[in-house]
Amino acid sequence: MSMLTPPGMGGKKFRVTGDRYPRMRRPRHRRRVLAALGTVAALGVLGFGTVQLVDVFTSDGSGERDRSTQAKSAAGGGETCEPTTEAAAPPEAPEPTSVTVNVYNATTRTGLAQETADALAERGFTIGEVENAPEPLDGRVEAPGLVLGAEAANASGAVGLVTAQLAGAETGDPETAGEAGATGPAAxxxxxxxxxxxxxxxEEAEVHLAELAVPVTEPAPDDADC
Incomplete structure (x- = not known):
């Protein structure tokens, strides 16, 4: 009998029998790690949801307006709306032969009205009266000239045609045309x-006449719809 055989065993050999084996358990520290990761993930989701709710209830709508403005800008190519109002184009100038010009001298220079009338006649104008200026205008015109015409003469372009013949000429209110006597659309x-x-x-008259024919573009009112 071997010295390692327990007493009473008689030196018999034994073998392990049966179908039950010891069970292997996972280390407890892995369970703790998984539980910690799950807790962190849950807290992250809750925090994100809280931020979204706060933004919804505290937003003043400016973000939506900004996004709407950006969308409109993108649809319009990024151009800024600048509404303008274009004035009606001035009437085309009539032919000089269809316009009758009364020439009046409001200065102390003798013969000035006749000399000017002759020069206008050479340009094709029809000459009417050639006189000294009526008393309400005599000696009271400081500009190179004052062109007066009735409303119809302004509408027909006759006033603009005569104004172009004299640099620095001023135009008077159509209501004052009766001061000298011009009436009708061609006087x-x-x-x-x-x-x-x-x-x-x-040549200068042609240039001035072309400038008068350009319509003036003015800004539209602030509340204009683009």
């Missing part, structure tokens, strides 16, 4: 003032 009074030296050249 214009040209009152020569102290500032008169000579008529504009034909």
């Amino acid at each position: 214009v009074d040209l009152v020569l003032g102290d500032g008169f030296t000579n008529l504009a050249t034909a």
Whole structure:
């Protein structure tokens, strides 16, 4: 009998029998790690949801307005709306032969009205009266000239055509046209003032007439719909 055999065993050999084996258990520290990760994930979800709710209830809507503005800008190519109102284009100038010009001298220079009338006749204008200026205008015109015409003469372009012939000429209120006597759509009074030296050249008159024909563009009211 071997010295390692327990007493009473008689030296018999034994073997392990049966179908039950010891069970292997996972280390407890892995369970703790998984539980900690789950807790962190849950807290992250709850925190994100809280931020979203706070944003919903405290937002003043400016974000939505900003997004709407950006969408409109993108749809319109990024251009800024700048509404404008374009004035009606001035009427086309009539032919000089269809316009009758009354020439009046409001200065102390003798013969000035006749000289100017002859120069206008050479440009094709029909000449009417050639006189000294009526008393309400005599000696009271400081500009090179004052062009007067009735409302119809302004609408027909006759006033603009005569104004283009004299650099620095002023135009009077159509209601004052009766001061000299022009009436109708084709009659214009040209009152020569102290500032008169000579008529504009034909080329200068053409340029001035072209400038008068350009319509003026003005900004539309602030509440205009784009």
